Amino acid sequence: MTGQTDQLDLLYSDTEEDLRAAVRALLADRAGHRTVLARIETGSPYVPGLWKSLAGDIGAAGLLVPEEYGGQGASHREAAVVLEELGRAVTPAPYLTSAVVATETLLALAGESDPAAELLGGLAGGGTVAVLAVPLTAAPDTAPDAAPDPGRGTGAVADAVAADVLLVPRADGLHAVPAAEATVVPQTPLDLTRPLARVLAGPGTGSRLAGPDETRAAVRRGLLAGAGLLASEQLGLAAWCLEESVRHTRERHQFNRPVGSFQALKHRMAQLWLDVVGARAAARAAADALAAGAPDTRLTVAVAQAYCAKVAVRAAEECVQLHGGIGMTWEHPAHLALKRAKSDQLALGSAGRHQDVIAGLVGLPAPA
Structure with a gap:
């Protein structure tokens, strides 16, 4: 397992690069942007057969x-690489929710709960x-207490x-509820590649996995x-936006010159490059801290989210603007x-929420 040293390691290993190549090739072949756009038109963004190839054939679902328990026995560093590539392609896939959040929740219970261990085998x-039935916006320091019943x-x-x-999560602990026993009411999301739904699972459905205290910690x-690891998805998204902007401004000509040669646009893309480099350092630090079980993991994760969330939005906004009229089209x-x-x-706590966590952990007053 990588990342198990006292020294922070932000570099990608050969294994991680091989995994990246495999995932990128799969997504380019099966789930390119044109395919995703076409799937959105159908009302169901998930590409048929993609999850089987990504999760089962490549083995990405069992990395953690x-x-x-039937998994790959890898670490958060490898899972972060997968999420980078999923972010680059804006892939509709339940990887973050199932292979990361739900899997980590069950891992916290696997040693004490046979049903949790059995579920892990299926996920792997x-x-x-x-899927953990808490709102997408639930932050690590507030859930499950802040989650509705x-x-x-x-x-x-x-x-x-x-x-x-x-x-x-219920008052008496965590329950595994088959989807057939629950009512899932689709909602209208801003991001059409990550569907949202309201879940109703009344008392008596499913089987109990853990008590209240264990559930809270899990x-x-x-x-x-x-x-x-969401920071790695944001990193991949920002990196694609930068690369796509550079490519377009090299090819787009105005006054017989590539528009990317204009000084004002050079400065904007140079600043964006610096932002992406910083995001890569923050995201890799968070993945490495999670993999190593570092004592400052909460702080490192909060820093990564507070920074990478803003970089991803800025990169995407710049991508739209630097593409001119075509960037505004569907x-x-x-x-x-x-x-x-x-x-x-x-998702998983706003940047402001993570800044409050940072302030509390380092003993500084939170910004007004």
């Missing part, structure tokens, strides 16, 4: 699952998709429409890992990146 092979209906839960099993562990994928970036800005 130890081998004893990609045959089962599990799922018996009355949750807030907007990401990827609930794709779930086989819903992990539902859910917070799941959301902390999700927030830390046919160009720039709007996919912008909507995902804006949605991610609120």
